[in-house]
Each structure stands twice: as C-alpha cells, then as structure tokens.
Amino acid sequence: MTKIGIIKEGKVPIDRRVPLTPHQAKHIKENFDVEVLVQSSDVRCFSDDDYRNVGLSIVDSIEDCDIILGVKEVPIDKLIPNKTHFFFSHTIKKQEYNRDLLRSILSKKIRLVDWETLTNENGNRVIAFGRWAGIVGAYNALWTYGKRYNLFHLKRANECFDYADLKKEYEKINLPNIKIALTGGGRVTKGAMEVLLGAGINQVTPHDFLSQRFEEPVFTQLNSRDYNKRKDGKEFHRNEFYANPEHYEGDFLKYAKVTDVLIACAFWDPAAPVLFQREDIIRDDFDVRIIADITCDIEGSIPSTKKPSTIDDPIYDYNPSDDVVEQPLTDEGNITVMAVDNLPCELPRDASESFGNELIDNVIPHLLGSDEQGIIQRATISNNQGELTEKYNYLQGYIDGK
Template identity: 30%
Template sequence: MHLHLRDEARESERRTPITPADAASFIEAGWQFTVESSAKRIFSDSEYRDAGCNIVAPGSWTSAEGDTVILGLKELPETPPALANRMIHFAHIYKNQFGWREELERFKNGGGTLYDIEFLVDANGRRSVAFGYWAGWMGAALALWRHLARAQGHDGPYSSLQSFESRMQVQQEIEKLAGSAATLPRCIVVGAKGRSGSGAIDALKIAGCEITEWDKEETVDLDRRTLLAHDLLVNCVLMTGPGLVLATPDDLGSAGANITTISDVSCDPLSEYNPLPVYRAPTSWERPFIEIGRNGSGNPVELTAIDNLPSLIPREASEDFSSQFAPVLLRFDHGEEWQAAKQVFAEKMKQAFG
C-alpha cells in the first residue's frame, strides 16, 4: 500500500491525520509513506523524514500514480478537475452543501473514489474516528476564558485568534484569570456524555467551575428556566432531527435568565434542526465572539460558534485523532468502516448523476 499525505489547502489548517510516530508504524508494516512538505503542519518535515517517510513537494499528489491512496484532512483545492485516485479526507459534501455535485463530478471525470472520514462508521453507525473531544475542550475553554476575562475588564480571546502550539497556552490563561476571579461562572454542558461533551467538561474543570451535565435524559422534557439560570452554556448536542430548542432570542432576555456566554460547539446554524436559533452564521478566528442579545439582568450575551475548533490546538488534536485513525487505516479498504464509506460515496454518485 502506498499512502501519500498531502499538504492542506487551508492556510489555517495545521493538523494532520497521521503523526510521524504512527507513520513509522505503517512503514514498519511494509507500507510506503510519502509526505508532502508543509510549512504550516504542526509536525515538521524532518520528523516525518526521521520516521522513514519520503518527503516530496506540496501539491505533488495531483501527479501520483493511480494506485496511490491520497490522504488528507480537509477539502481539496479546486483543481484538478478530474480525480483518479482513492482519496481519504473530510469532504463536507454529503449533506448537499454548496458545490457538492461539482465536487463529485471531479471523481466522475477521473474515476476515483472518495472515502469520507466522517462516514467511517461501524455496524451500529458509530463513527470510528473524530475530533470531538478537542472540539468540546477548545469550545468550552474559549468561552470560559472570554467569560472570566470580560468579568475582569479584559478582552481575552475576543479577536484575531491563531492556533496554539499546545493546550497549555490556553490552560495557563484560564488558570491565571480563575485565580483572580471574584466568582466563577455556573456552567452547563448539554450533550455531556458524548466526545465533545467530555472535552468541554474537562476544560471547565480547569477553573474549578460548578458544572451541570445534561444529556438526552435531561432534554426530553427540557427545563429551560433552569438551563438559563446558569452563567455559561456549552452546547455539544449532535442533532439528527427536529425537536430540541435550547434557547430563542426571547428566552435569553426572560426573567431569571443569567446566561452571558454561550459556546455552540455543535455549530450548525444553517440547519433547520439548530437547537440554538439565536445566531445565523458561524463565528470566525478573526471574530470568535458576537453579541446576540441581553439576558434577564440586561447584561450582554456573547456567543462563540467556530466550525473548526480542533484546528486551534493542532498538536493535541492530531495526536488524539491519529491514535484513533491508525488502526482503522490499517484495515483499508476491506474493513467495515471503509465499506460503509464506499457505499455512501456510491449512493451520492447515483443521486448526482443517476
């Protein structure tokens, strides 16, 4: 098997699906591993070279031999128009997003196959690999950092975010602010039992906050008044259908509503199933927080909803993901996860082109 790890097209994307240490294990198993040079990847070219990988120029995947498997994380650049290889990455096109048909047409033109990482699932439909824990951790940490900073007259992570070399940079800021805080926020995590929820809880524990943990059992008959009585809300619910609404704009300003900071880790504002219909578009690294209203006491309510949170802590996110992904990748492409992803690709191709 020949794997080719491409340089990411997004300038802000520093994560990698396979670390140098895990790449070395594939080479030991007899796989050929080619890695494109990258000036932004959290692990250096030399680390991959020392692991036994062959280092090549960025973008050289476009001329790879037909049996080479092209591995990446995020979406491909717009060219070439024909894709002939088997390709592994998060494509974000299977929910009929803008340009989905045009992206699949590139595979039709070249005869290649997409194995979308999001659709690597087991027989029970559970995802085999995900960045969920670090999405929850980073989303909650940002909200907590901003909440504590604002209470003490500081900006905190209010604008112009850049990726951190490690989570300790964020943790140290929170610990410093928590140490000088007059009071700590009462926090609630909804979707607490999932990967993202567990990450969010661990982040909030850095400051020693009081944390309420809700999951499906607590949201069947939602006590919105109790939810809004908290100071900081982290939403980690994965919505698969309509029904759950955590808060509306009117709810935020109702009597007894104390919420001043919201982190929507799930970040699905464009979906009709969005449980937080209080904003219309994701926030960004340039502007992580937006004001969405006033609470019951008249204080501003701020929200963060960044759709690529794990990219902010690329080292921990990559190490965690790679440890999950490596054993799955060793089963390429006969494992049940790969067959599931291949089936979804075939179904979407049929939907697009008949």
C-alpha cells in the first residue's frame, strides 16, 4: 500500500499552512486506498490532535513513506533520499538562494514535483495559493491606508482566526474618495477584488477611473493592455505581448497621476516593460502613496520594492529622492510599501483548506492513477535517478553554478 506522509514544515520563518487538512487527509485515506501518516508538528494551524481525532497516525519520522507532501522548501538536512517530494521549490526561475537545495535533491535521487508547475493541458495551474495572496494583500493595503492616515484601525490578518473573522473588520473601514488601482487578471487579482468589493468599494472602468471624479472610494482592475502599448503605435495583442514583450513599453503613468493606492497582482516577466521608474516617482504628478506589491518582485517592475517585508513587519517606507528604504510612516513624501512575500500564511486555515481541495480534485487522481493527461509528468523536475527531466534540463547550468 502506498504511504503518503505530511511533513513538518521546517523552513524559517515558520509556515503554518498544510497541504491537507485533517478531514481532507482522512478523505484521501478512505477513498484512494493509501495510508496517510502525519509527522508531529508544533507549528501547524491544525494540531496533532486534530489529525488524531479523525483517525490518522501521528509519527516522529516519515522516512518509510513513498510520497512526502509539504508546502515550503524542505531544509536540505530534512530531505528524505529516494522518495517523491512535493513542495514549492522556488528553483524553476534559477533562484540563486535555492541552488544548493536542487543540487541536494539530485544527489539524494529525489523525485521532485513542484506545486507551481502542476498544470493542465492548456498550461493553466491546477493548484495554487494565489487567491489567498490576493485576499490578504488587498486587506493589508486597506490596513496600511488606515494606519498611514490614522483613519481606522483594523486587526492584522494573521490575528484573525479565519477569513470569516477577517470579514468582520470590514465594518471599521472608512475611506475617503480615494482611487485604488489593481494590476492583473488572474487568481491573485480576483482574490484582491473579493476584498475590495466585500469592503463596499465600487469598481469602475479604467476609462472612468482616469476621466471622472468620484464622491466615494473606487477601484479599477487593469489588464496588461491597459498599461502597456506597442512602441510602434500599433494595436495591442495580448498573445504577442507575452511572446515578444520587447516590442512594448509601459503606459502606467497616466494611472499613477490619479491613483492613491496601487495593488500589484500581475505576474511580471523580466523581459516585459517595468510599471514605472524611480525617476517617475519623484515627478510632481505621481500621486501613488501606498503600494501593496503582492507579486513582490524585488527591484523588478516596481522600483520601490527594494526588499520583501514580513508578517511581523509588513510595511516599510521608500524614499524616492534617495532611493532607500526607511522606517515606515516617517515622512509624507515617502511611499509606504507592503511587500510581504508569504501572504497566504496570514490566513493559514482557509488557505490550506482551499489548497487541499484542489489537491484532491486536480492532483491526487493523477498521482495515484495513470496520469494519462501528463499532469504529474509535466511538473516533475527531477527523477529518482538523480537527473533533471527533459523539460527542466535548462536548469543544469544553474546547478553547475554557471
């Protein structure tokens, strides 16, 4: 019988999320003829007793499991050789800080399947925490606005028991007639919109956002066509933009002139135009005062995102004149930045349940079945022979330190 193990998260700072809640783990055990073991942990949002109470075994070691499920990167000394590991490895973009992790995975002949690379035949991800990043990121943006201007005081998202508890905080939000711009159109953006609409903030079109004044707070959702344009003046085509972004230039500044709060949710390709430059920020007509950078691309498309922030210290100030980070809320000439890079961790119970549902619906049947659609195959970075799979051979130079 196949044994599936839920690993204790070992990355620091700690992550309280789980790939499967107790009831979801029980469901898999009962419906897929597998054994599910749970490594004892004092950091999970669900306790050991929560898993015991549904009939699951709590163990100190999961070394005899065939498949190991986790969320964040597994510390190198906790990797179990010759097993199948599932976690977010943060290696497919050649992230330098995880080079040794991937080297160890190969040397230990681990079959690595990365959650981020699990896609359907159309290339769309089948499992993700994106919605929860958007929800917490947008909430943090509103929290930051209230704090910067001393207008209202919300509980932190991570102080809320769950999403239902967080929604109770909406009643405290009392915004002036500000304008909020969201970039992107995927899961993250939809999660952010969920919060803004839930807080009673009306959505307007990009055209009205630019051209009209409003007596109440509003937001607009911007797709890539709204803030990028062809250099030769020809019509924007989305597929071409993603295939050949070098043919385009940024066109966000017209929005920056009327935006008070920017919530950045859009995936950014380094080959694509940046949203704006530092020189743009110091212009008199650049009105953005708060940036919630959910994407958290360090010194990427948004120059004020100089570093990630943390759940404990979620905001910092960016001084555009000197291009430096300063203590938060210290000068009205600064931009206040929220760039927490693990936002779903602030609502771990809800985020875990949503993730686990997608795992059961979209991954487990293929993992424990024939994988006829190639969902597991496409997401497998390394095999149990200590080799990169063909799709990920481009990482060899990265592993070699080139």
